[in-house]
Amino acid sequence: MKNFLSNESLSIGNKYKLYLRNRLGNGSFGDIYKGINTTNNKKIAIKIEQIKKQNNLQLKNETEILSFLQGGFGIPKLYDYIRTSKFNFMIFELLGINLDQLFHLFNKKFTNNTTIALGLQMIERLEFIHSRHIIHRDIKPDNFLIGKGKNDSIVYICDFGLSKRFRDKKTGLHIQYKNGKHFIGTQIFASIYTHLGIEQSRRDDLESLAYILIYFSKGDLPWTKVKGKNRKEKYSKVLSLKININISDLCSELPKEYSKFLKYVRDLQFEEKPDYDYLKNLLKAMFVNENNVNLENFDCIDMLKKKSIYKNGSELYKRHIEEDIVNNYVSKKSIESNSKE
Ligand SMILES: Nc1ncnc2c1ncn2[C@@H]1O[C@H](COP(=O)(O)OP(=O)(O)OP(=O)(O)O)[C@@H](O)[C@H]1O
Numbered sequence: 001m002k003n004f005l006s007n008e009s010l011s012i013g014n015k016y017k018l019y020l021r022n023r024l025g026n027g028s029f030g031d032i033y034k035g036i037n038t039t040n041n042k043k044i045a046i047k048i049e050q051i052k053k054q055n056n057l058q059l060k061n062e063t064e065i066l067s068f069l070q071g072g073f074g075i076p077k078l079y080d081y082i083r084t085s086k087f088n089f090m091i092f093e094l095l096g097i098n099l100d101q102l103f104h105l106f107n108k109k110f111t112n113n114t115t116i117a118l119g120l121q122m123i124e125r126l127e128f129i130h131s132r133h134i135i136h137r138d139i140k141p142d143n144f145l146i147g148k149g150k151n152d153s154i155v156y157i158c159d160f161g162l163s164k165r166f167r168d169k170k171t172g173l174h175i176q177y178k179n180g181k182h183f184i185g186t187q188i189f190a191s192i193y194t195h196l197g198i199e200q201s202r203r204d205d206l207e208s209l210a211y212i213l214i215y216f217s218k219g220d221l222p223w224t225k226v227k228g229k230n231r232k233e234k235y236s237k238v239l240s241l242k243i244n245i246n247i248s249d250l251c252s253e254l255p256k257e258y259s260k261f262l263k264y265v266r267d268l269q270f271e272e273k274p275d276y277d278y279l280k281n282l283l284k285a286m287f288v289n290e291n292n293v294n295l296e297n298f299d300c301i302d303m304l305k306k307k308s309i310y311k312n313g314s315e316l317y318k319r320h321i322e323e324d325i326v327n328n329y330v331s332k333k334s335i336e337s338n339s340k341e
Pocket residue numbers: 024025026027028029030031032045047076092093094095096097098138142143145158159160161
């Protein structure tokens with residue numbers, strides 16, 4: 001991508017500016033940069049897709065889905081979509097770090113309560129997008145991001161590049177069961193049915209979420225380090241582990257609710273509506289009331305922040321927080337100077 005964007009900054013549509021040194025992530029089909037809206041100086045995120053010979057529809061599809069989900073809690077705000085001769089740009093809300101980065105900052109160990117609090121938010125995001133007839137199809141820690149500033153206790157769901165409607169717009173009918181589908185998603189967190197080439201539905205998003213919860217609680221999954229001669233062999237080894245490992249072995253040393261969660265989501269039928277409350281209640285039942293903190297006032301992000309600043313915080317997370325402090329300071333100053341005029 002860098003070769004194509006050789007300048008230090010890039011002006012987009014006479015309204016946005018992108019800074020090359022501020023790359024936030026590189027995805028499978030484009031990069032994400034930080035930028036500003038030059039009309040109001042607000043920071044923004046920009047997802048870029050390079051236009052190749054064939055029709056590029058992925059970013060357009062993502063923009064349409066994000067637009068359809070606007071207004072939902074924990075859904076990033078969509079600001080604009082711009083096409084130029086070489087690139088497509090999606091302009092949207094700037095968020096903080098993703099849950100995988102956060103997990104690594106904590107040396108891959110979240111407390112049980114932190115996993116539960118994050119898990120409850122992630123179930124709610126899935127419940128919302130499913131209520132809008134959308135399945136995500138790439139549920140993994142890197143696709144959940146923490147908000148910035150006053151929203152830094154909110155877990156956002158992102159990356160709708162592979163998402164799809166599971167109900168027909170006109171008839172409201174559920175998509176048909178199919179097999180022989182190409183694998184899409186991320187093999188570590190993919191459901192067994194996805195590996196087997198079966199059309200994804202709501203149950204697959206939730207099975208991926210179950211793997212995230214186990215990963216956060218145990219620090220790893222048995223198939224993360226699997227190797228193979230090629231992609232095909234590696235994927236089939238991962239699938240065989242997922243199928244053959246006993247749920248109780250996979251969830252060993254964890255509260256029994258983890259096994260119940262995974263068993264429930266694996267048993268869901270293709271078209272079945274998941275019982276999100278049942279899953280939330282399983283998580284709530286595991287919450288340990290420590291130091292008079294109950295689930296209602298347990299703010300895992302706040303706790304993580306404090307821990308990361310004062311104990312083992314890394315540069316990345318410190319920067320995320322300090323930038324907000326600087327931003328708040330700058331905007332307060334400009335309000336003060338405006339009010340003086
Ligand atoms: N709005 C945002 N604000 C801050 N960082 C972001 C934002 N959107 C994405 N990122 C960062 O960029 C990474 C990649 O973004 P995204 O998942 O949307 O791209 P992708 O091309 O679909 O990636 P992949 O295929 O690897 O999942 C995210 O994991 C996150 O760390």
